[in-house]
Amino acid sequence: MREKAVEIVLFLCAASSVVITIAIVGVLVYESLAFFRSVPLILFLTDTVWTPLFANPRYGILPLLNGTLLTTLVALCVAGPLGLVAAVYLSEFAAPRVREIVKPTLELLSGVPTVVYGFFALLFVTPLLQKVIPGLPGFNVLSAGIVMGIMIIPYIASLSEDAMRAVPQGLRDGSLALGATRLETAFRVVLPTAISGVAAAFVLGISRAVGETMVVAIAAGQQPNLTLDPREPAATITAYIVQVALGDLPHGSIGYQTIFAAGLTLLLITLIFNILAFWLRARFREAY
Amino acid sequence: MAGSALRADVISETRAPGLDAGQIRGRRLREKLFIACGLASTLVGLIALSFLLFDLAADGLPRLSWDFFTSFPSRRASAAGILSAWVGSVLVILVTAIIGVPLGVAAGIYLEEYARRNWMTNIIEINVSNLAAVPSIVYGLLALGLFVYGLGTGRSILTAGLTLALLILPIIIVATRESIRAVPYSIREAAYGIGATKGQVTRDHVLPAAIPGVLTGIIIGLSRALGETAPLITIGALTFIAFLPDPPITSEFPFISFRWLFDGFTVLPIQAFNWISRPGSDFHANAAAAGLVLLALTLSLNALAIVLRYRLRRRLQW
Incomplete structure (x- = not known):
């Protein structure tokens, strides 16, 4: 009898996670539906101007989406190569002792609060970049993206390394026995075998960059900007939500509803990336 | 060892007529170059971290004094401090821990020890891994819509603690499950063999053996909550708080008060963000000092968790 009660309580705790998900989706959809009653969905997706708080409001998510994807792209350009090379090194070359020291240190990096990274981007990286690129504005996508890239290196490196370490030793032995060097083995045998696991690591890194808030809110500026030039300032979806939350908008106003529509867009994008990563990993697991 | 490596060299050079010694040296050189690149890429994060620390220390260290910890925020940068921020952080984390830890650990225990393989369990499992990937700011929107306006808990310490508890729930669940899974099955069987019930086995044997890993997960989760800014900004946490919450201990009966749960608050990362976003550089030193604190x-909490995990992993071997 008591045993059963314990099990039921534990089950309710586990089920609470499902309730949270339902609540998240419920709140976002409920407020967004109110928003889409006043702004047609097609306008939301195609208008190229986002000025919901102006006297003459326009509600096109594209500039914010553009800012989000541009910062993510810059971050990926930094974290992709570095993370991959670090992962190959850690998985195929590093001595166990080196790995034992490096891995915990990488974990430590993920403990740095993002607001501190934001400070670093705005007051250290941006001035540094301004020396190289004259005329770079104080808020810009480049600096925020670079710092965000540094932030997700450990993430990509560690997940990719796990995927590569899971490749059976026999494949490496076979390649080495044919006279390939360890480097050739790493890039022509191990990496192709682990490719879907590595791709999943990249996709999860992207998803994290898309949802990152503080670095971009601090260093990339608050101006929605439809541009492909990383030297310009551009607000992201997350930065917009922060901006609105800071200025106290009345509950139920359309301005208040915009952040839920923006949040729903964000959730959907990260969901797509996460499903993609899930699928890639499942494929990788199937192979071995 | 060295001898056999040498012999392998000889073999590869004599058995591969298509390759001359120069080509082989080239391939070796490329490998050495790559190792150097690999080491450098691995260290980039570390180098960035040291620059970051150096930068923060250079700007913020002069501001760190006793007064900085005992002063409220102020319009004058030199007089401003983080008293309300660190008190707020402590209280919010307390609420987060009280709600998030039991819930997360219990959920982890259920999924690992009790759950039957059925569709319900599958849904919960997929759901937990999805929750872990939801951007933190979305939790803020949930809290704004549900707690602040739906349940009417306001922009309070309670709301903030609840929000962060939901945020770290997946971290604690995953850590609990992993460490429970690492407990060998023979321990359970031994306990069942002498007549223990499932509850007793879990409480008296599995959980104690898994506690180091669970603790590591809890510490990492709480450290994450401590550094989280975005969801708290979203619920509209005020940034200029020049008062402390209601004291939890009162002089009259019943001596304990929970009114502080409903007070407005600020936390360290929000205070730091507020100071960073001010124009002019006066407040930037304050931001650096708060960031340093x-x-x-967070780094010492994380380091503690990592040390805990690696030491216990070495000690516990079945």
Whole structure:
């Protein structure tokens, strides 16, 4: 009898996670539906101007989406190569002792609060970049993206390394026995075998960059900007939500509803990336 | 060892007529170059971290004094401090821990020890891994819509603690499950063999054996909550708080008060963000100092968790 009660309580705790998900989706959809009653969905997706708080409001998510994807792209350009090379090194070359020291240190990096990274981007990286690129504005996508890239290196490196370490030793032995060097083995045998696991690591890194808030809110500026030039300032979806939350908008106003529509867009994008990563990993697991 | 490596060299050079010694040296050189690149890429994060620390220390260290910890925020940068921020952080984390830890650990225990393989369990499992990937700011929107306006808990310490508890729930669940899974099955069987019930086995044997890993997960989760800014900004946490919450201990009966749960608050990362976003550089030193305090806290918590995990992993071997 008591045993059963314990099990039921534990089950309710586990089920609470499902309730949270339902609540998240419920709140976002409920407020967004109110928003889409006043702004047609097609306008939301195609208008190229986002000025919901102006006297003459326009509600096109594209500039914010553009800012989000541009910062993510810059971050990926930094974290992709570095993370991959670090992962190959850690998985195929590093001595166990080196790995034992490096891995915990990488974990430590993920403990740095993002607001501190934001400070670093705005007051250290941006001035540094301004020396190289004259005329770079104080808020810009480049600096925020670079710092965000540094932030997700450990993430990509560690997940990719796990995927590569899971490749059976026999494949490496076979390649080495044919006279390939360890480097050739790493890039022509191990990496192709682990490719879907590595791709999943990249996709999860992207998803994290898309949802990152503080670095971009601090260093990339608050101006929605439809541009492909990383030297310009551009607000992201997350930065917009922060901006609105800071200025106290009345509950139920359309301005208040915009952040839920923006949040729903964000959730959907990260969901797509996460499903993609899930699928890639499942494929990788199937192979071995 | 060295001898056999040498012999392998000889073999590869004599058995591969298509390759001359120069080509082989080239391939070796490329490998050495790559190792150097690999080491450098691995260290980039570390180098960035040291620059970050150096930068923060250069700007913020002069501001760190006793007064900085005992002063409220102020319009004058030189007089401003983080008293309300660190008190707020402590209280919010307390609420987060009280709600998030039991819930997360219990959920982890259920999924690992009790759950039957059925569709319900599958849904919960997929759901937990999805929750872990939801951007933190979305939790803020949930809290704004549900707690602040739906349940009417306001922009309070309670709301903030609840929000962060939901945010770290997946971290604690995953850590609990992993460490429970690492407990060998023979321990359970031995306990069942002498007549223990499932509850007793879990409480008296599985959980104690898994506690180091669970603890590591809890510490990492709480450190994450401590550094989280975005969801708290979203619920509209005020940034200029020049008062402390209601004291939890009162002089009259019943001596304990929970009114502080409903007070407005600020936390360290929000205070730091507020100071960063002010125009002009006066407040930037304050931001750096607050960032330094925050970084010291989260890094030492993380270091503690990592040390805990690696030491216990070495000691516990079945």
